[in-house]
Amino acid sequence: MQGAPALLLASDWVPGRSPAGFLVAEKFDGVRAFWDGRQLRTRSGQVLGAPAWFLERLPADQPLDGELWLGHGRFDDTSALLRRQRVDDAAWRTLRYQLFELPDAPGPFAERAELLRALVQRLGWAQLQAAEQRRIGDAAALQARLAEVVQAGGEGLMLHRADAPYVTGRSELLYKLKPQQDAEATVVGYTAGRGRHAGRVGALRVRDDTGREFLLGSGLSDAQREDPPPVGALVTYTHRGETSRGLPRFATFLRVRDEP
Incomplete structure (x- = not known):
């Protein structure tokens, strides 16, 4: 596996803040994919086995950053497609970048x-799409747009400073806004289960990119307790703000996020 590509990562939007100065787009619940001109790679650096015809339609002289996406509510289908050992050519023809x-x-x-937008229009390939970017005037209109996207099956919104230069790493130039906050952390260990979970995992011990360590037990299925995400896996969890100690409040495991 190659090294992970340097990407821009989002912070959580502060409710009530004005979106003036930002461009707002739908947050697509797909698998992030970085095109370096030769290969498609995940956020962790895994090379995706895309069909040759798919790669040939991408520009050889221009890196791209986006999400491979099958549609609203189909993250699991997208992930399963990209994990298959044999390329499912027909399914790749329904995938959008x-x-x-x-x-x-x-x-x-x-x-x-x-x-x-001009590049996508010039290439004229329906599977390659530019996320629509909108200017939204105030906090009330932003919440209305969020409700509209969620009602249609979307996950949330992304807000990118219109005047931002291209940078990488976690930045306050890019934010995500969802009905429920979520974040990512890396599995660093496990705790043993008790009671009906005796003999299997009770919780994942995880560490976020600020160095905080905490446990994720809620949200794990019985199957995941029997066969938990491996140490080093990147997982997504939901939470409701922070405790007085600065840890995620009501942290709940959502899914393995790192690999498709």
Whole structure:
């Protein structure tokens, strides 16, 4: 596996804040994929076994950042498709590559978004799409847009500073807004189960990118307790803010996120 590509990562949006100065797009619940001009790679650096015809339609001289997406509510289907040992050609023809960034391109994000839209239009391939970017005037209109997206089956919104240069790492230039907060952490160990969970995993011990360690027990299925995500796996969990000690409140396991 190659090294993980350097990508821009989102922070959580503060409710009530004005979205003025940001471009707002739907948050697609797919598998993030970075195109380096030769290969499609996941956030962790795994090379995706895409069909040759799919890769040949991507620009050889322009890196791309986006989500491979089958549609609303189909993350598990997308993940399963990308994990298959044998390429499912027919299924790949239903997959869309929803693009939201032109890595290393000059200028502010608003200009890069226009360049991305023009690139997709020029290539004229229905499976390659540029995420629609909107300017939204105030907090009330932002909540209305969030409700509209969620009602249609979407996951939430992404807010990117219109004047932001291209940077990588976790940044306050990019935010995510969802009805329920979520975040990611890496599995570093396990605790033993008790009672009806005796003999299997009771909770995952995880560490986030700030170095905080905590347990994720709620949300694990019996099958996941029998065969838990391996140490080193990146998992997504939901929470409701933070405790007085600065740890996620009501942290609940959602799914393994790192690999498709």
